[in-house]
Amino acid sequence: MSAKAGSAPTIIDVAAQAGVSIKTVSRVLNQEPGVHEQTRAQVLKVVAELKYRPKLSARSLAGARSFLIGLLYYDPSAAFVAGVQKGATLRCRESGYHLVVESLHNDAPDIDSQVERMVAALRPDGMILTPPLCDNARVLKALLDSNTPCVLMSPREVSAAQPSVRIDDVRAAEEVTNLLISLGHQRIAFIKGPDDQAASGMRYQGFERAMLSHGLAVDAELVWGGDFTFPSGVEAAHQLLSRRVRPTAVFAGNDDMALGVLAAAQRLGLAVPADLSIAGFDDSPAASLVWPPLTTVRQPMEEMARAAVEMLIAPPREPAEGAPPPSVNRVLPHELLVRNSTSALHGKGKRKT
C-alpha cells in the first residue's frame, strides 16, 4: 500500500496508509477544526513516516491560495532589498509560503505588462513593493486590475485603502538634526534626495522642523539637491564647502551621498569629524565600512518585511468587539546610530537643549 518506488508519495498514499479518506488528510494538513485527536495524530504519524509534502502546484490549482508571495524591486535600492528579502523569506517559510522575486526597471515602457504577466502566471497571494516601485502608478494599477493584494514598503503616500509598512522618516530626520544641534552645530547643510523619491521630502521636512524648533534659520545656500548617489554627494560637498561661511556639519538624505561627502572632505584635507561632522540615513552596508563610520538611521528592514508578509498571508479580520481595528498602515520604530562621523563643534561639548 506504500507509494510506488521512485515517485513521491501523494495524499492518496497517506490516506491509504492511515486508513482515512484524503479529505481527512487534507483537513489535518490545513489545520482545519473538527478532526478527532486520534485521527489527527495517526495522520501526522503517517505523514512523517512517508515524508509526505503536499505539492504546491496541486494545492494552488485546486484551492484559492498559491502560497506564493511576490517581491518586486528595482535595483538601485539593492541594500534596502537585501534586508527586506531576508525578513520576507524567513517569515514566508514559517507559514509554508515561498517568495518569488522579480527585478524590474522602473522606467520600462512595458512595466505594467511585465507585472500583469507575472501575476497572471503565478497568481501570488500577495505582493510586496519596495521603493521606487511602490510609488509607480502603472505598477499599482496593474496589480489592482489583477486583484492582487499588496503591501507597500515606505511609500510616498499612505492611504487607508493601501496597506503599507514604513518608519517615520520625518521624525528620524528630526532626531539626526537634533543630535547635530546638541553637539553645538548651527551651520548645518542638508543634501536632499531626488524629488521623485518619497523619502527625500520627508527627510528634508524633519531637518527643517528641527532647525526651526531650535530657532535656527535654514540657509538656502546650505541646502543642495542631490539624487541619492555617491557622485552627487561628492558634488554637493564641493558646492557646500565652498560657501563664504562653511557649514560645520552636513546631513545627507542618504548614506551614499554622505559617503560622497566623506570622500570629498578627505580629499580636500578636512578631518572628519574634527573639521566637519557628517550624518547619513539608511545604515547601508558601506556606512560601517568606512573611517570614520557614519552616524545614520537604521530602518528595521527585516522586521518591516516580516510585517508585510504577515499582512498578506493573514489579512486583517473583523476586529473583536471593542478591540481597536488592526492598522493596515504600520509604522515601525527606527534606530538612531550615533557613530564617529559626528562630534561636538570645536570641542564645545554637548550643549544644553
Added chain:
Amino acid sequence: MSAKAGSAPTIIDVAAQAGVSIKTVSRVLNQEPGVHEQTRAQVLKVVAELKYRPKLSARSLAGARSFLIGLLYYDPSAAFVAGVQKGATLRCRESGYHLVVESLHNDAPDIDSQVERMVAALRPDGMILTPPLCDNARVLKALLDSNTPCVLMSPREVSAAQPSVRIDDVRAAEEVTNLLISLGHQRIAFIKGPDDQAASGMRYQGFERAMLSHGLAVDAELVWGGDFTFPSGVEAAHQLLSRRVRPTAVFAGNDDMALGVLAAAQRLGLAVPADLSIAGFDDSPAASLVWPPLTTVRQPMEEMARAAVEMLIAPPREPAEGAPPPSVNRVLPHELLVRNSTSALHGKGKRKT
C-alpha cells in the same frame, strides 16, 4: 463564447474562440512543431485578444516542468547575491520562468530538511547555489536525493558531474599581484580569507604564483589570516603595518577586508596610495564609495547568473556530430579594475616586466 466575466480566460476559452482543440492551443503556446501556420496565427491572435496567460500551477501539475528556478543563498555574501539575483530574474523572465529565493543559514542544524521541504513543495526545475552554500555537503546531498538539477556558483571544487559557473580566481589574483609588482612594489602583504571558503585558497595561490614568478619571496610575516570581514581587515592592517619593515602594498582577499585596511591606514595617518597601496577583490558596492576608490576585481555576477539559469532551463543536449561537448563547468572572464588605491612605489613609476 467568451470567458465568464470576472474569471481569467482558460485554454478552453481560447480553443473555443479560435475554433480549435485545446491541444492545438497547447501546441502553439509551447512552440511545438507541426502546427499549420494559419492555425498558429489564429490561435496567437485570440491569445492576444483575450490576454490569455497559462496558469503556472496547472502547467506544473500536468507537465514535467514547474517553470520555477530556486536560488539558495546565505546572507553574508549579500553583495554577491544582488548581482546574481538580477541576472537570474531577467534571464528567467525571457523564458517564462520565475525565481524563488530562499535565505538559509549555513550552520542551521536542519538545513537539509529545509532544503528538502522546499524542493518537495516547489519542485523547481533547477537550483542555483551561491557560496558558501554551494560547498555545503548536506545541502548538496538533499538536492541530489530529490533529483533536483543544480548549478554551483564559484564552488570550491569543480567536478564534471556537477555543473558550475565561476571566474578564474587564481588567475585574477595573479593579475592583481602583477599590477602591484609592475608598480614597483616588492614588500607586498596578503590577507587571506577563512579556510572554509573556496575563494580564500585560490586567491592566495594566485598571489603566491605571481610573486614567485617574479623572483620575489613570500614573506610569512606579511601573510595574515582574516575572515573576509571589515574588522578582520582592520586587525590585519594593525598587525602588518607594525612589522619591522612595513609592506608598501596590501592585497586583501576581498573588498571588505581591503576597506578595513583602508580605514586603519587613514586612522594611522598613512596616505593611500602614496604611503600604502591597497587592492581588494569582488568590486563590492562600497569599493567605489570610499576615497580613494579601491583597485579590485569584478566578477560578472549578472552574466554568471544568466549562464546558470541557461544551463538549468536548457540542459545540454547530445552534442552534434563533431561539435565540442558543451561544458558543464563554465569559466567567465573577470575584469581587473585599476582605481586610485594603488600607485607606483615612491614615484618609481611603472617598472618594466
Added chain:
DNA sequence: CTGAAAGCGCTTACAG
C-alpha cells in the same frame, strides 16, 4: 467528526 464526487487548468500519451 468523516467521506465520495467533482473539478481546478493544463500536458501527456495515443490515435488518426
Added chain:
DNA sequence: CTGAAAGCGCTTACAG
C-alpha cells in the same frame, strides 16, 4: 497537421 480522453494531486462544496 489535429483532436478526444485521461490524469496530474490537491481543495471545494456537499452530504451524512
